[in-house]
Amino acid sequence: MEAVRKIRDLEVSTIGFGCMGFSCLYGDKTPDEEAIKTIREAYNIGYTFFDTAEVYGKGHNETLVGKALKDVRDKVQIATKMNCYSNENIEGQLREKLNNSLERLQTSYIDLYYLHRTIDNINLEEIARVMGLFIKEGKIKGWGLSQVDAATIKRAHAITPLTAVQSEFSLAERGYEKDVIPLCKELNIGFVPFSPLASGFLTGKVKKDEIYQSTDIRSILARFEKENIEKNQPFIDLLNEVAKEKNATPAQISLAWMIKKHNNIVPIPASRKVERISENFGALKVQLSDEDVKKIDDELAKLTLYGDREPESDKIKMLIIGKNIKGMRA
Template identity: 55%
Template structure:
């Protein structure tokens, strides 16, 4: 597996998003199977694993910690925090709150530090500079090696980075969601910050295995993500036809072409697709070996420019899931 740099952190070119082992995509594997799959991902070359305190109410961190314990010194762990409005205030109060969240995560992960600690979403009521100050203190304490933001704007990135340099930005990015190409990704390139796309396969849409009759149940976020509406699945067929055509040309899969396109874009982009089947994990990690020529990449870009993407994924839509039976 090729390696890439997120500022000063060296990671596998493709990581593993672990959320789905605990929630978000319907019933998953049992604990023992999940641990086995995470370790098999490492055997396949993955050294970058992503979790968060909010995934499964902390159970995902416990799972990831247990799975990676035998190889802890060989992997990079990223986790995330959110704190309520009442936990912010003075720098001292905010630092106390963030440190409390981090200590709880470290306990669940069974480790003394994490390599990368993200603010899960920007709280618009709290200056990003205040969070950046706290991250600097945690870095000095040795509890984290670097920090990041999620779904942040260029302005928020620049303001925070000026206080404590950012290691990575984790935001949604895929062939179907390219809103950060205009300003955020160029800012990351300028400032030496890594960019870590979540949902790089558009929640599985770009695998080519979704059809208009696919049904989702339980806590599966695809129940409320509009790109999975029947009419949007049909409307987006031209996009799937494009990546399928290139997949056949390259002897690859649509998912691998989607990830290879992303890897070709910039050398500081490290996607973290999630999957709960060994075959899919191997397929996704194998995308690091699929190289697009400059001509092929240009062709794909030209064709994408002609295609309108229907539907999207928003936090507001996902929040509706809690009200569905």
């Protein structure tokens, strides 16, 4: 498969790298020096598209990315995200957030700037207008939305064309194939899956008796409950079967499947281990045919996922900003 792919006008590595886990959601933070070294090693492996957000560790993650990539900035594409919680002076709010992110990332521009989540009473059209202003100023090259439906995409895109939509999507979580991914193709919008390996479940390495730290999102995700891991084994069996045929790993098949099936998709798997980062990028060497994809889809149609991703809770929000959830009530 091709090593680079275009999402609208932005050319990126066909597989991107999610940097969030160094700062939050997957246990204790990685020591800064180790995290910076690992991000840089991802670049050496071939990744050029790096994803972060202002909220990951309250700016910590952006700082790591900035330090790791500052001397190769012209050779990489950086995506980050912000939130907007008030309709008061939206342009001023976003400009301050953007400037803070630029400072932490040690750069003069951001390639892809997402609105991290939409909120019903916040003026999306005004946010879209301001994003268009930032593009004209050269502060950002493109903008995006995350975890949104088709109607929301149309509203925002009508004001300032979107570069990408980022949402959870994997071989196990395929709901966005119904309308969002087709709409993105129609409008020339890239689709960037986070958790393309279902938080590691689709690697086939999850143990049903594993105990996760209270700072690890897997400690509260239903799909990682022992009973659901057992019920979801057919997904792993399918991946193992195809992986054996293709001399690949389950993770590589999971990534190769979505890349082959959708030409506007750029997944951003995350890992803190260099060997896993290298393995994920190796998915580009896996050759799946249209017939292979259809075979996988036919088998998936027979399966039910137990422990779907639940609506985002206060627990998850605390984990994202780097706080321990031990003792919190469900």
